[in-house]
Amino acid sequence: MPRPIEARIDLPALRHNYLVARQYASRQHREAKAWAVVKANAYGHGLLRAAAALGDVADGFALLDLDEAIALRQAGIRQPILLLEGFFEAADLSVCAAHDLSVVVHRLEQLQMLRQATRATPSMHLPIYLKLNSGMNRLGITAAQLPAVRRELEAAPALGPLTLMTHFAEADGVADERCIAWQLERFLAMTADWPAAANFPVSLANSAAILRYPQTAHDWARPGIMLYGGSPFADEDAASFGLQPVMTLHSRILAVQEIGIGERVGYGGSFVAPGPTRVGIVACGYADGYPRHAPGGTPIIVAGRRTQTLGRVSMDMLACDLTELPDAGVE
Numbered sequence: 661m662p663r664p665i666e667a668r669i670d671l672p673a674l675r676h677n678y679l680v681a682r683q684y685a686s687r688q689h690r691e692a693k694a695w696a697v698v699k700a701n702a703y704g705h706g707l708l709r710a711a712a713a714l715g716d717v718a719d720g721f722a723l724l725d726l727d728e729a730i731a732l733r734q735a736g737i738r739q740p741i742l743l744l745e746g747f748f749e750a751a752d753l754s755v756c757a758a759h760d761l762s763v764v765v766h767r768l769e770q771l772q773m774l775r776q777a778t779r780a781t782p783s784m785h786l787p788i789y790l791k792l793n794s795g796m797n798r799l800g801i802t803a804a805q806l807p808a809v810r811r812e813l814e815a816a817p818a819l820g821p822l823t824l825m826t827h828f829a830e831a832d833g834v835a836d837e838r839c840i841a842w843q844l845e846r847f848l849a850m851t852a853d854w855p856a857a858a859n860f861p862v863s864l865a866n867s868a869a870i871l872r873y874p875q876t877a878h879d880w881a882r883p884g885i886m887l888y889g890g891s892p893f894a895d896e897d898a899a900s901f902g903l904q905p906v907m908t909l910h911s912r913i914l915a916v917q918e919i920g921i922g923e924r925v926g927y928g929g930s931f932v933a934p935g936p937t938r939v940g941i942v943a944c945g946y947a948d949g950y951p952r953h954a955p956g957g958t959p960i961i962v963a964g965r966r967t968q969t970l971g972r973v974s975m976d977m978l979a980c981d982l983t984e985l986p987d988a989g990v991e
């Protein structure tokens with residue numbers, strides 16, 4: 661028998677959360693669409709599983725790897741697919757075209773590659789998400805680079821349709837901190853003297869922005885973490901937005917220890933029993949992906965009731981408090 665630990669994925673919850681994201685996004689932009697961000701194997705939930713759950717509702721899918729994009733096409737996904745980091749070399753472009761992918765362009769050199777590829781294959785019209793660096797300083801065209809990018813775009817009028825994009829660095833900040841306004845200002849300033857830009861669709865909002873600033877959702881929002889039932893905020897939980905958890909981790913109790921006052925549990929003895937304590941040892945540890953830094957006291961559900969972990973998480977086990985759960989034990 662394999663170790664009795666499993667991650668259960670609730671696909672109706674994923675679908676529900678996607679619809680919540682789009683509902684928020686459409687509060688101020690009726691026509692707002694939402695890329696289902698399924699990068700990193702759908703945040704660990706399984707790319708094809710997520711695609712199957714969202715296949716008939718999602719407006720599009722956004723991810724990082726060309727291979728994952730191709731896997732979606734092969735699974736029958738017909739909606740737009742966006743490569744969030746764009747393409748990495750010119751040779752990728754014919755593959756992108758063959759699978760009808762949309763690409764982020766965040767560097768001038770990518771546009772030059774696109775122009776050359778379009779010259780060689782005039783039928784190539786990859787939709788382009790032109791990513792502007794509005795202050796996150798990770799990816800994107802800066803204000804200083806924008807004139808050269810515009811010249812490049814004007815020199816290659818046969819390129820595919822253009823959408824303007826930026827990414828917020830602090831949308832999950834506390835409300836009276838910097839948050840998004842400063843980046844929005846920079847984004848607008850960058851495009852203010854570009855008359856054509858007024859007609860381009862816009863894509864700005866990640867989960868945090870969708871939930872707190874739905875006015876930023878515009879044409880294409882980009883929800884990620886919220887699809888999986890996670891809150892992007894430290895001070896507000898997912899349930900308060902109507903989001904449902906998609907993944908739950910289940911395991912079994914392997915052993916029970918009855919200990920007396922002053923006895924310790926686990927590595928470093930960081931839990932000291934304040935009185936007689938029933939300790940459940942669960943087959944789940946950091947090698948299974950449970951966070952090693954989760955402190956003693958982290959909530960855990962045993963037999964349908966909430967209790968807490970005790971002491972440090974081991975590689976393949978953790979301890980929980982069964983003192984108030986006399987019926988719970990080795991399963």
Ligand SMILES: *Cc1c(COP(=O)(O)O)cnc(C)c1O
Nearest residue numbers: 697744827866867882883884885
């Ligand atoms: C990952 C990512 C998202 C989704 O972000 P969440 O905070 O998980 O909603 C949106 N846009 C881009 C460009 C991303 O890389």
